[in-house]
Amino acid sequence: MALLDEAAPGVKVVVFDAYGTLFDVHAAVARHAGAIGPDAQALSDLWRAKQLEYSWVLSLYGGFRDFWQLTRDALDYALARFPSVDRAIADRLLGAYRVLDTYPEVPAALAALKARGLMTAILSNGETSMLADAVASAGIGEHLDAVLSVDEVRVFKTSPAAYALVTRRFGLKPAQAAFVSSNRWDVAGATRFGFRAFWVNRAGAPDEYADQRPVAVLPNLSALL
Template sequence: MPLLPPLDGARAVVFDAYGTLLDVHSAVQRHAAAVGPDARSLSDTWRQKQLEYSWVLSLCGRYAPFWALTERALDYALARHPGVDRGVRSALLEAYRVLDAYAEVPRTLAALRAAGLRTAILSNGDAAMLDAALRAAALQDHLDAVLSVDPAGVFKTSPRAYDLVPERLGVGVSETAFVSSNRWDVAGAAAYGFAPVWVNRAGLPDEYPDLAPVRVIDRLDALLG
């Protein structure tokens, strides 16, 4: 398989998990009937607060497992949407443990490995979250490594989080393509020195012009040319 830039010069392709390989909105979608008309708004608030909490803790020099932030963020989202029955909380959290993978993910990962590239995840998710999600999506066999930021004790976009990739994979920073649907994560990867690819599924406007991706795609299998 011919590889397109930046993969043609890479030895490893590292993916963000939540939002990139796994659909973070699929948890609420599964229970949309029980949640009601506020389903999309609830899901957006849940995700927004989950990420906000990670950034605030990192800037404060503090850390908590990502699952704890996921629970806190859902509680906030439910409080902001009082019309949603709080009895759905347990079902939503359970669904978040086993999020749906985007349809093209298994084929893309398999093709990249077949082309001789190492594939890995670097995620804010803690190890238990990632293990449950990857088992549910049957993705484990397509990955050479699954890295949580837990050992660094800080969330992305701290350079200490990205340090885990060369330390654990033994691949040079300049030889690593980093793929994320989160523009802030792409900015962090660019600042660190990876070759970042932005999966812009929603067609969002660009941000962080000084920390640009080397490539923008709208779905993962666009990596395959």
């Protein structure tokens, strides 16, 4: 029996976070690592950390700026922290971020879920056009029934309003949706909302949010099948 059937029987839709789950958020810097120099990985880590931090802080005080603007703002901050990196690289990094590589198993995993008769979707903090670019570049659109952006509700995950985009779009109860994310904080929010949440722990990170546990922990998306 597939892990999905065993851990979350009866689900009708499998919903994926985008950035870090389907798309490798470090791929943009990796493409230009030679031009960036020895601080490439540290720059990439800080860029991602600030991007997320901005989304959480905005949500807490009731503000909103679309995720593409946060991505630009976070890169500006990261470049300021690493003055050895030529700021002229910014436009190339932002262009690469719109067409991030997927993890190797992603297309086959999505296709397999569709072949089993399940609906599939993305639910992302990502801005609508940046998601469209990423999906088109990866060639995975045919395997998705919906690409949902928090732009519609103007609040980021882990707000319940963000997760409710799924139940409203598909007309389902939360327990009828499996939610898959590599971000443990996102898994916690999805679990709290009532989704059957799976944590893709590619990095082997320690667990946290013990009060909001996933139904299963996966090394990659192939393990779901």
